[in-house]
Amino acid sequence: MENFASLLHGFGVALTTYHVMLMMIGVLLGILVGVLPGLGAPNGVSLLLPLTFTMDPVAAIILLTSMYWGALFGGSTTSILFNIPGEPSSVATTFDGYPMARQGQATQALTLAFLSAGFGALVGVILITVLSTWVAKFALRFSSPEYFAVYFLAFASFIGLGAASPFKTVVSMGLGFAFAAVGMDTVSGGLRLTYGFNELLSGISFLIAVIGLFGIGELMLTMEEGLRFDGIRARVKIRDVFKTIATLPRYWVTLLRSAAVGCWMGVTPGGPTAASFMSYGLAKRLSRRKEGFGQGEPEGVVAPETADHAAGSSAILPMLALGVPGSATAAVMMGGLMIWGLNPGPMLFVERPDFVWGLIASMYLGNIVAVLMVLATIPLFASILRIPFAIIGPVIVVVCFIGAYTVAGRPFDLWLALAFGVVGYLFKKLDYPIAPLVLAMVLGDKAEDAFRQSMIMSRGSLSIFWSNGLVTTLMLIGLALAFGPLLSSALGRLMKPKASSAVA
Amino acid sequence: MISRYTAEIGTATLTAGLGLAAVVGALEFGIGWGDAGPEPGAFPFYIGLLVVATSLGTLIQATVGRHGLQSVFLHKEEAKRVASFFLPMLAFVVVARLLGLYVATALYLAVVMWVQGKYRLVISVASGIAAAIIFYFALEVAFQVPLLKGPLEAALGLY
Structure with missing residues (x-):
């Protein structure tokens, strides 16, 4: 098996003392941003990215992906101990994780969460190992119209699969494209689109947008809700950890089902948040102990955690093989790849196999490192949340603005970050999805290039998007994803008039 | 007190305005067919139109469903909390532009801890200065990333 040989080569690249050290640092930083409210995986990675510009790309991506794993674990920790999801994708973990912790089973809940998360991530990475070369080879046949169709598909799935109003999804996406066009x-x-402002000449960086939308916007929301940490003191007892490990095989059906849901949502741009909710919902519906859900049912911790991490890691697959990231954090990392001078997509497998396979191998190692470190350091990180928010909050604000400044060293970016913060706050309160905006900012130029080159190829006729089997199929799937749910709900309303007056 | 309806209308108007700005800005660069395919303004132009159209969609949806949107968007109490967080942050950005990020960091942390955190003045000021120094060593020394500096750094000869 060709992939297996490449993977072994990748382990050779990833397994150096320096890289393992970077993994540990990345995981620790990740847990930190995952635990702190207002700092999540996407903007943790955004804040760290400018510091990696001078690093070797392999080392840099290992640091960033490890931070991603750490942030996912950190987010679950606060969900269980404090009933405060550190990440949107760990909201579903609070439903049963927090009740478990309140019943004195914090160690069990944490161990189950980390192990099932590790399992989910592993399934995601195996999926990447098996499929990536195949997807990349397939994508080598793509030219501009096919690429545009893939981008279309990615954005269409946001409209169809997202829970938000389709109008709001398109507004958010369109604004992302418009911001990307500046400069x-x-x-x-x-x-x-510079409107005569010198500050806009070099464009609007997606990193500033992420720091503002996810970081400052999230903090404003946290402050509004009047944050109070009502934490449960947890000491991780080694004996309980091993006892819980022994119970894990009992949940094999949930584990496998949730991993499948996660992988699907990660590869399509549904993302980890949607995956964890969907997986929790499925587990609840299919479980024999339905009544237990919401009151501390272990399965209710296993299901969202597995799906969350499976989605988080498999989101790397479309990013590497197609150049279309499957989550907001993957979008930020892909932006990083482009800044380091790498071109994500099928050619990356041909041109930089050491980078690709080093990264994939590091994902196996990074997740193992992450599970071990998170089990060892949780009491420490949980104590961080006991520092009053009057100190932590402003420190996070300062970190966000310093991060915004280090992106390009432009004072104007401080204002931009603040403006994006206000927009993020409004968008979050009014249920506008933010991930499409970030994805559109990262992909904006590439999507536009693909579109314009297609137009040049066809001399301005849109029919090029129906010109061969491949591109037609991609466009049709895209259209079906975008309009399918709308049509089916419209049909449902026609069948049953007056049945529902709910406004989505 | 602001109702959800008002907030929906306000935000949709804002996004429609941004879309309109993209449309107007794009017109300047040509939206038709040039020597090298579509002109630079074409893509932003249609994206802008799409944003305007979908913003109008949200506006119409909000107006039609107005009765379902009478819930409170922002209480007085919540507004106070948001303002007490936002205004110091705004001041931080203004000060950072004038005096540099390090001085702004020290001042911001000290003031917020002292006024809002009810810590003693000495502790607040010491923490602010300590944080600024830690950031200086982490960024300028360890990572060699320069931050925005002001007159104080110039006077101390730190570049």
Whole structure:
């Protein structure tokens, strides 16, 4: 098996003392941003990214992906101990994790969460190992129209699969594209949409948007709700850890089902948040102990955690093989790849196999490192949340703005970050999805290039998107994803008039 | 007190305005067919139109479903909390532009801890200065990333 040989080569790349050290640092930083409210995986990675510009790309991506794993684990910890999800994707973990912790089973809940998360991540990485070369080879046949169709598909699935109003999803996505268009036009090299402001000449960085939308916006929301940490003191007891490990095989059906849901949602841009909710919902519906859910049912911890991490890791697959990230954090990392001068997509497998397989191998190692470290350091990180928010909150604010400044060293970015913070606050309160905006900002130039090159190929006729089997199929799936749910709900309303007056 | 309806209308108007700005800005660069395919303004133009159209969709949806949106968007109490967080942050950005990020960090942390955290003045000021120094060593020394500096750093000869 060709992939297996490449993977072994990858382990050779990833398994150096320096890289393992970076993994540990990354995981620790990740747990930290995962535990702190207002700092999540996407903007943790955004804040760290400018510091990696001078590093070797392999080392840099190992640091960033490890931070991602750490942040996912950190988010689950606060869900269980404090009933405060550190990450949107760990909201579903609070439903049963917190009740478990209140009943004195904090160690069990944490161990189950970490182990099932590790299992989910492992399934995701195995999926990447098996499928990536195949997907990349397939994608080598793509030219501009097919690429545009893939981007279309990615954005269409946000409209169809997202829980938010389709109008709001499109607004958020469109604004992302508009922000990405500011500054230099990549095709003609000319400037546009600068409205005479010198500050806009070099464009709006997606990193600033992420720091504002996810970081500052989230903090404003946390402050509004009047944050109070009502934590449960947890000491991880080694004996309980081993006892819980022994119970894990009991949940094999849930584990496998949730991993499958997670992988699917990660590869399509549904993302970890949708995956964890869907998996929790499925587990509840299919469980024999339905009444236990919401009151500390272990299965209710296993299901969302497995799906969350399976989605988080499998989101790397489309990013690497197609250049279409499956989650907001993957979008930020892909932006990083482009800044380091790498071009995500099928050619990356041909040009930089050491990078690709080093990264995939590091995902196996990174997750093992993450599970071990998170079990060892949880009491320490849980105590961070006992520091009053009057100190932690402003420190996070300072870190966000310093991070915004280090992106490009432009004072104007401080204002931009603040503006994006206000927008993020409004969007979150009004249920506008934010991930499409970030994805559109990262993919904006690439999508536009693909579109314009297609137009040049066809001399301005849109029919090029129906010109061969491959591109037609992709467009049709995209259209079905975007309009399918709308049509089915409209049909449902026609069948049963007056049945529901709910406004989505 | 602001109702959810008002907030929906306000935000949708804001996004429609941004979309309109993209449309107007794009017109300047040509939205038709040039020598090298579509002109630079074409893509932003249609994206802008899409944003305007979907913002209008949200506006219509909010107006039609107005009765379901009478819930409270922001209480007085919540507004106070948000303002007490936002205003110091705004001041932080203004001060950072004038005096540099390090001085702004020290001042911001000290003031917020002292006024809102009810810590003693000495502890607050010491923590602010300590944080600024830690950031200085972490960024300028360890990672060699320069931050925005102001007159104080110039006077101390730190570049």
